[in-house]
Amino acid sequence: MPITHKPFAGLNPRVTGFRCIRCGILLPVADYLEGCPACLDQNRPASLAVEYREFPASLDQLADWQVYSDHVTLGEGNTPLVSLEDLASETGIGSLHLKNEGANPTGSHKDRMSRFVVQRALEAGAPTVAAASSGNAGVSLAAYAAKAGLGCVVVTTSEMNPNWRRAIEMHGATLLATETPERRWQVLADRVRVGDWYPATNFSVPPVGSNPFGVDGYRSIAFEIFHELGTSACTDIIVPTSRADLLWGIARGYRDLQTAGLVEQPPRIHAVEPFGRISKVLAGQDYRGIFPGHSALTSIGGSTVTYQALDAIASCKGTAVVIEDEAAREDQKRLARCGFYLELSSAAALTGLRKLVAQGVITSDAAVVIVGTSNGFSEFQPFAHPIAMVG
Known part of the structure; x- marks a missing residue:
């Protein structure tokens, strides 16, 4: 059941309610803290999404696209989108950009x-x-x-x-x-x-x-990528994924741009995971199951799958790719040598790109954005050797 608190005085006036991403029911604005109540009653849990009556004709005022036009802020968003030309050549694709979310105030x-x-x-x-x-x-x-x-x-x-x-x-x-x-x-x-x-x-x-x-806040990543690259300069976006809040938010952002007539076709959006969960569900298993696994990629670990992961992938014609810990460690070093020290789970986006290229899913003419979800400065690792001393 929803929990209704005080009125929604500061809400964007374009917001009309919450719509279930599975059954499509439209519900009034309230705090639905366990997803769609109708789907929950059927034991088919699914998330709700903010429903907007319309979108502006441009992205000039990004606040008009968000659930709250005015909000508590520490200066988040508008993170760097950096070209990685050497890594584009190394992976055999047309262009590669890193959306560096580690530049947000708390590093993610x-x-x-x-x-x-x-x-x-x-x-x-x-x-x-x-x-x-x-x-x-x-x-x-x-x-x-x-x-x-x-x-x-x-x-x-x-x-x-x-x-x-x-x-x-x-x-x-x-x-x-x-x-x-x-x-x-x-x-x-x-x-x-x-x-x-x-x-x-x-x-x-x-x-x-x-x-x-x-989760509505993650749509802004799609808006920022589109604002900077446009449509033709982004064919694929690769996202390290656990329960898919970020994956879904980016996918929904592009679908909203499409609804507004600003994008003809959204880029394909792919999930990177450390062991088979989403990929197993895409192959036919029940999304409500348990998918145990162990990985050093703790930020995208976990043994469950959400319906929103499937919705995001289907809506943007993407896929899920499983990567190995050791390959992610090598790519963490490779990105650091390019100037970007990312958390191991974030560096997994580059590892996922390599595997998708090897599988033929991403082709040589692709324009790819990898999402670096967090910086590596919070990682705690014991050192195998001391710092060299000088006299």
Whole structure:
């Protein structure tokens, strides 16, 4: 059931409600924290998307395309889109760009989501926001909550990277640890359902996407890429993916551009994963299943699939590609030698590109954008050798 808080006074006036991405039902504006209630009743969980009555004729005022035209901000967005000519030649494609989301204030794409979650929490009169997170989402939410003067709780595990832990605590948020990643969702669910916390992330099993107000923020990546490259200079976008908030947001952004008549055909949008989950569902398995696996790519780990991943891939004629940890480590080094130190899970986008080229999915005339979801400065790795000493 939806949870209705205070009125939506600051909402973009073009917003008419929330539409289910699976069954298509249109619902009034409210806080649907577990996705579409009709699909949930059928045990077919699916996310809801912000519905707009129309879109502007241009991207001159990007705020007019977003759920909140005015919101809490730390200066997120408008991240660099950098040409990687050497890597384009190395991978055998026409052109390659990196959308460097690590340049956001807290170092990841999550800032685009946190701004709208916190804005809605303020509007709703919710005193505390919360997330189940292993790192980037928790740091981002803690920062934006601090900016807004809200309380913040991040439910994690005892294995959390100490760099992320320090950042979250420095922002004044509370950390709670559970024995397993799955238990985080139950802790979050219990407190959300009694009204103690306003959630940024999913807590349902099987999962849906994160808070739909927040996921709407990822559409802006598509708008920025289109604004800078236009249509013909982008044929494929490659996105490191777990439960597909970012993947879906970019895909939806391009579909909205198409609806507005600004794009004739959106680029293909591909998901990169560390072990088969989405790819298995695309091959016929039930998206509600459990797909266990182990990987060092923790930011895109997890054993579940969301319906929004399938919707994003189908709507933009993409696919999912599985990559190996060691190949991602090599590409992390390769990108660093180009000047971009990305988190391992972010560098996986380049690894996915290589594999898609090898499979013939991406051809030599392609114009590709890889999304670097976060920088590598928060990574914690022990060093095998000491720093060289000088006299």
